[in-house]
Amino acid sequence: MRLLTLLALVLLGLSAQAAEKLKVVTSIPDLADLSRRIGGDRVEVQSICKGLENPHFVSVKPSHLVAMSRADVFVQVGLSLEVAFVPGLLENCGNARIQPGRPGFINASDGFAAIDIPGQVDRKLGDVHPQGNPHMNLSVEGGAVMAANILKGLCAIDPAHKADYEARHAAWTRELEAAQQRWKKLGEGWKGRKVCVYHQEHAYLIRGYGLVTLGSVEPQPGIPPTPASLASLIATLRKEKDVCLLAVAWARRSELEEVRNQAGVTLVELPNMCAGLPGTESWIEMMDLLHKRLAEAFGPQKGT
Ligand SMILES: [Zn+2]
Structure with a gap:
């Protein structure tokens, strides 16, 4: 026993x-x-x-x-x-x-x-x-x-x-x-679309889909812009049409709005990690949202 x-x-x-x-x-x-x-x-x-x-x-x-x-x-x-x-x-x-x-x-x-x-x-x-x-x-x-x-x-x-x-x-x-x-299908036709970035988070997607980067709000990764660097970026972007400014939640709002308003670009808010924006609890959902927002921003009819 x-x-x-x-x-x-x-x-x-x-x-x-x-x-x-x-x-x-x-x-x-x-x-x-x-x-x-x-x-x-x-x-x-x-x-x-x-x-x-x-x-x-x-x-x-x-x-x-x-x-x-x-x-x-x-x-x-x-x-x-x-x-x-x-x-x-x-x-x-x-x-x-x-x-x-x-x-x-x-x-x-x-x-x-x-x-x-x-x-x-x-x-x-x-x-x-x-x-x-x-x-x-x-x-x-x-x-x-x-x-x-x-x-x-x-x-x-x-x-x-x-x-x-x-x-x-x-x-x-x-x-x-x-x-x-799904992502491949959405990305078809994005080649040559023009973007400007705040930080360089999305460099792999930019390269993968053949997007063209016209500039960065941060002059170097991790370095905030100066009035002079912002003015130079805005001058560059003003010469272009149909540019999307890619940014994430932590980017400084005032500078994003300054670039958007003065250069006439479209501000696109993207996730930079999962479990941040609504509907991005998983990594796959986060990448789905990223592709969806880019697809919406580029639109099927916008040409370069
Ligand atoms: Zn970084």
């Missing part, structure tokens, strides 16, 4: 262990969505950065350190996107499991070829893209790379559930493939 009780207790303990979820912390919500999709009920996920924030300038809070200290897995984009907050959090969280090089650290841009890698980096200029454009979460190709790295990382840290992770990843990949067909 005693032996049976002991056995029951052992089994109870084992099932409690099996039910315990992996605590996953991600730098941005796009990675949180993909971690949830691939991790399913095996993971409990939270993101440090919120959907409407600027990932280059995130203020660290004590709650972020608490989350990092308890995490089993930490996922970042990399490519220096999160240098404003991730190195400090990793250094101060006192959690050896999620340090770079350990199984609990996932760099979601591994294997992704960044564009716009600067030839010479001068940090005094404040360029926040020293390793090339880090906004790979806003590229059509980026989703598959982020998901593959998360899958690899979760399988490495929790090999007992590898088959579950792989099955969920395969289901998500089928959704992605259908979405890519």
Whole structure:
């Protein structure tokens, strides 16, 4: 009888262990969505950065350190996107499991070829893209790379559930493939459409769809405009027709409106991460909205 009780207790303990979820912390919500999709009920996920924030300038809070200290897995984009907050959090969280090089650290841009890698980096200029454009979460190709790295990382840290992770990843990949067909269809005919940007978040889409960038409100990524740089940009844009100014929520409104009003361009508000604008809880939904807003802005009848 005693032996049976002991056995029951052992089994109870084992099932409690099996039910315990992996605590996953991600730098941005796009990675949180993909971690949830691939991790399913095996993971409990939270993101440090919120959907409407600027990932280059995130203020660290004590709650972020608490989350990092308890995490089993930490996922970042990399490519220096999160240098404003991730190195400090990793250094101060006192959690050896999620340090770079350990199984609990996932760099979601591994294997992704960044564009716009600067030839010479001068940090005094404040360029926040020293390793090339880090906004790979806003590229059509980026989703598959982020998901593959998360899958690899979760399988490495929790090999007992590898088959579950792989099955969920395969289901998500089928959704992605259908979405890519939608995006491709929407993007047909966008080649040569003229845009101006505030920051350079959407550089991968701009290149992918053959859009033409006429200028940037920020003279360098991360550097706010000066009156002179704004005047020069407005003068350039005034000579053009049918220009869309692409901006995200954190961009300075007064400058966007100045460019729109004085240069006569169309302001297009786009998501820069998921879980920010309504209807963008998932990465695929966020990319759907991005394509929808661009399609609406360009319109079928607008020629160049
Ligand atoms: Zn940037």
